[in-house]
Amino acid sequence: MNLEELADRIGAALRQRPDAPSREIHRVYAANRMSDLLNGAAPETLLITSLTSPQLFRMADIMDVPGVCVVKGARARRAQVDAAVRRGIAVLLSPWGLRETCDRTNHVLAAVGPDGDMRKARRDRREGRRGVCEGR
Amino acid sequence: MSEARMLTEAYPIQGGDFGSGGMGSTRLKERLKKIGVRPEILRRIMIAAYEAEMNVVIHARRGTMHTSIDNGRLCIQVKDEGPGIGDTDLAMKEGYSTASRTARRMGFGAGMGLPNIRQSADYFALQSRPGKGTVLDIVIGLAGQGAERTGGHSVNVVADGCTGCLKCVTACPTQAVRVRNTEPQVLDHLCIDCFACAAACRRGVFGVKGGPCGAPENHAPLAEDRISESRTPPESFPKARVLVIPAALLYQFGAGFPPETALKALGQLGFEEIRLLEGWEEALRRQVARYAAGENRRKPVIAPLCPAVVHLVALKYPCLIAHVAPLLSPLEAACCDLRSESTAYAISCPAQRSALLTVGGEGAAAIGVSALCSELGARLRGDTGPTYQLVRPDARDEEPARGAQGTVPGLQVFGIHSVEAVLEEAENGAMDDVPLLELYACPQGCFGTPLLGENPWLVRHRWETEGQILPRREKAVWCSQSLRPRTGMRLDDDMDRAIARLAEIEALAASLPGRDCAACGSPSCLAFAEDVVLGRADRTDCSFAGSRRGGKRPIAAEAAITEAR
Numbered sequence: 001m002n003l004e005e006l007a008d009r010i011g012a013a014l015r016q017r018p019d020a021p022s023r024e025i026h027r028v029y030a031a032n033r034m035s036d037l038l039n040g041a042a043p044e045t046l047l048i049t050s051l052t053s054p055q056l057f058r059m060a061d062i063m064d065v066p067g068v069c070v071v072k073g074a075r076a077r078r079a080q081v082d083a084a085v086r087r088g089i090a091v092l093l094s095p096w097g098l099r100e101t102c103d104r105t106n107h108v109l110a111a112v113g114p115d116g117d118m119r120k121a122r123r124d125r126r127e128g129r130r131g132v133c134e135g136r
Numbered sequence: 137m138s139e140a141r142m143l144t145e146a147y148p149i150q151g152g153d154f155g156s157g158g159m160g161s162t163r164l165k166e167r168l169k170k171i172g173v174r175p176e177i178l179r180r181i182m183i184a185a186y187e188a189e190m191n192v193v194i195h196a197r198r199g200t201m202h203t204s205i206d207n208g209r210l211c212i213q214v215k216d217e218g219p220g221i222g223d224t225d226l227a228m229k230e231g232y233s234t235a236s237r238t239a240r241r242m243g244f245g246a247g248m249g250l251p252n253i254r255q256s257a258d259y260f261a262l263q264s265r266p267g268k269g270t271v272l273d274i275v276i277g278l279a280g281q282g283a284e285r286t287g288g289h290s291v292n293v294v295a296d297g298c299t300g301c302l303k304c305v306t307a308c309p310t311q312a313v314r315v316r317n318t319e320p321q322v323l324d325h326l327c328i329d330c331f332a333c334a335a336a337c338r339r340g341v342f343g344v345k346g347g348p349c350g351a352p353e354n355h356a357p358l359a360e361d362r363i364s365e366s367r368t369p370p371e372s373f374p375k376a377r378v379l380v381i382p383a384a385l386l387y388q389f390g391a392g393f394p395p396e397t398a399l400k401a402l403g404q405l406g407f408e409e410i411r412l413l414e415g416w417e418e419a420l421r422r423q424v425a426r427y428a429a430g431e432n433r434r435k436p437v438i439a440p441l442c443p444a445v446v447h448l449v450a451l452k453y454p455c456l457i458a459h460v461a462p463l464l465s466p467l468e469a470a471c472c473d474l475r476s477e478s479t480a481y482a483i484s485c486p487a488q489r490s491a492l493l494t495v496g497g498e499g500a501a502a503i504g505v506s507a508l509c510s511e512l513g514a515r516l517r518g519d520t521g522p523t524y525q526l527v528r529p530d531a532r533d534e535e536p537a538r539g540a541q542g543t544v545p546g547l548q549v550f551g552i553h554s555v556e557a558v559l560e561e562a563e564n565g566a567m568d569d570v571p572l573l574e575l576y577a578c579p580q581g582c583f584g585t586p587l588l589g590e591n592p593w594l595v596r597h598r599w600e601t602e603g604q605i606l607p608r609r610e611k612a613v614w615c616s617q618s619l620r621p622r623t624g625m626r627l628d629d630d631m632d633r634a635i636a637r638l639a640e641i642e643a644l645a646a647s648l649p650g651r652d653c654a655a656c657g658s659p660s661c662l663a664f665a666e667d668v669v670l671g672r673a674d675r676t677d678c679s680f681a682g683s684r685r686g687g688k689r690p691i692a693a694e695a696a697i698t699e700a701r
Contacts, residue, residue: 034190035248038183043175053242055190058158062165062182064175 001025001112003067006046007092010104012069015081016090023066023090028105030098034059041065046092048101050074057084057091066090069105071098144204149192151218154242157193160201161185168210173278180256181210184274187249187256188214194239195219196269205278209258211475212274221264225426228254228262228614254614259464259472259495261613275472275495288493289327289447290486291334293320294343302654307336309552310451311659316673325622328447329487330552330577334586344486344504344587373508374501376480379407380470381508383414383607384583385482387595388509393516395602401515407480413582415607416466416473417441421574423612424461425546428572434459436562436570439546441465444487444577445555446619453559454621459573462615464495469613471495482508484585485578506587546572550579627670641665649680 003023007014029040030048034055037047041063048069049056057080060068067090070076081091094101145167147160164185168178185201192199196218203212221227228250235245254260257274264270300318307313312326313333320341322333334342379402386395402410420441428437436459440446443465449456464472467481468491480501483489492500547570549558555575561567578584583599584592627641628634645665656677658664667673 032243033246033248034243035187035246035252037243038186039248039252042179049243051243054155055157055242055244058162059186062158062161062186063179 001109003046003090003092006105006108009108010092010094010096010101012092012094012101014090014092015085016067017085017088020088020090025066025109028069028102028109030102032098038063046105048094048098048105050098052076052080054080054083057087057089060084060089061087067092069094069101071101072096145202147189147201147203149189149196149199149201149214149216151193151195151197151199151216153193154239157190158186160189164201164203177276177278181212181276184253184256184276185212187253188212188272188274190244191249191270191272192216192218194235194244199269206475208278210276210278212272212276213476214272214274215269216271217269220266220268220270221262222266224262224264227264259468259613259615261472261611263611273472273475275475288490289322289324289329290345290489290493291322291327291329291331292343292345292486293322293341297339298341299339300657302657303336303338304333304342305654305657305659307332308659309448309556311663313659314657314667314672316657316677321672326451328444328451329485329490330444330448331485331487331586332552332577335578344483344489373405373503373511374480376407376478376501378409378411378474378477378479379405379482379503380411380413380467380474380479381482382484382505382582382585383412383599384484384585384588384590384592384595385505385509385512387598388588388590389513389516390590395598397516398512401512404515405511411470411474411610412607413466413470415610416469416612417582418607419610419612420463420466420469423463425572427461427463428546433571435568436547436573437461438562438573438575439463440615441574442487442576442578442581443467443491444485444552445575447487447622448552448555448577449559450619451622452556453563456559456562457619457621459562460619462618464613464615465491467491468495468615469610471500472613473610484582484587487577504587505585509588546570546574548574548576550576550581550584552577637669641669644668644675648678651680653680655679 001024003016003025004014006025024044025046026044027042028046028048029037031037031040032050034051037049037051037056038059041047041060043064043066045065046067046069047060047065048071050071050073052070052074056068061084068084069092071094076091076093084091096104145164147163149160150156161182165178165182168181173181189201192214196216199214199216199218201212201214203210205211226232229247230251231247233245233247239245250262253272253274256276258277259273259275261273262270263273298315298318298320300315302315304313304320305315309330309332310326310328312323312328314321314323320333331342381402386398389398399410421439424437424439427433438445438449438456438460440460440463446460446465449460463469467488471479471481471492472495480503481488481492482505483492483502484505489502492502547558549555555577558567558573558575562573576582578586578592580592580596583596627637641662642665645662648661648665650661652660654660656664656673656679658667658673664673664678668675
């Protein structure tokens, strides 16, 4: 699913470079420890966390993740977010807490399917195939 | 500019600087992307590099991350000036952390750093002393070649002297050898490098593969003159500063030539430092004993002292894989340890060559142990040249490494067929009372390699009793890549055709006499049926085809069977 569409559906504010290419999200991974996030980070995976240290964005850059979703309650400094956006990392600012953000993201991705194919997603759900939201 | 030049780089790391931490990993990633490293491998590298770099930021005053590409492997060494680690086993435990509160507030300190590195790396070694800092060595194969611990074999058919005696066919524990028309063949998917075929063959037909890892090596026929006149010229030996040899090499020349004289002869070959493989063997033994004493270990723990035994477990006893301690074999550990040195390795068996290729890559310098033995023998007869000293144990290691021997509460088993018998017992769950197994494919371990001629019991006795040549105290190396079962060859890529072939094999096997006499050149009737169906043999190769079970054997076949037994 497209990152802009995902942000829109879960009600998160999206910060990204104006010239950023469209990014697909196939999976989300939520954690509040750097080592867990590092292990879960992968291309086409959106990281959800309440961490906001500069290292979070550096790690996201190193691991080539398309974006990071910072949840409500996390104090993300504007300068840090701007720096991350300048490096090409999309930052979602969720109005929800970690659990609620995960639930909503999972719901949206499961409904539409990671490929954006709603019919296939429905079939997968019926057959009990994969969840798209993981985390620790 | 070569790849290696381009990527030999040092990145300084400042302790406590969370703003700049990870910059080295970022730069490394950019460079690796330029040379087209595959994304899945790049991901593993980045996890290991970032965790290692942040460990320095969190725990040390300062440090450096050195990276280089060597034989298709990325080597990362992270050295720091920090407090060091008192208990490395504890540090490796998931969830254990000594990170500061500041680091924890940023999401660090989960106690997953070192375990993550170990999981991502092909090879991983941690060296640390309290107050002396920490050195972390990480190796990751850029083509994924380090990931497979059980790939390929190094046994080769090197001579035309086969008489068709079939001893090798019956000696092979995995039924990997076939002999048809006095032409032995080793099946790649079944060979475990145990060299049982060479030990059984009196004609010197089997040897160690040559190629990039050393000159072709024909094993010395078990004749009286072990020190051959026709020897490999020493100019063809690889040029290196360090030579790693098995101790057995020093005791091959009889009581008249003590090991010091053999060392003296080695000194004439141009190596500056000689190290004994037994140093790493003892380190492994100590580490495995500690590992076996840990909680929730599956008993018996199998020490990976002999790579051929590890291959045997992966091929024939996959349910015992979890019993194998996750450490590298002595030669693999030596190769990891001496990666930054110019080193040549004396190879005593095909399993060691395979191990060296896996860890050291195509460019690893190897010398066949029998070529070295021949050269030493010739020089000993001349007995000229400078005196030479083996590197002695460090002053800090007053207790010799060999002192640990005998304290391991394990069971030592020698010889591949005895090993098989013990593994079968372990597989049946009949060895829960044995905490540790030390299994060797050759009699008396590496002292009994068929590439050397001296009696293995005698050599071991001399090594243990003379007590003059002591190995340095080396360190064991953890293996992060878990051992995987070795699958046999598929009968066909297409499932339906494979099922049809299996039915054909079973039908043909049922029509055979079932003597498993090996007279056809296959080790059993079932193996012969498979060979016929897969086109490796002709049905007429069986002298008994058509005869009923228990029927009279033709005289020629009877003679072949008697010889084979």
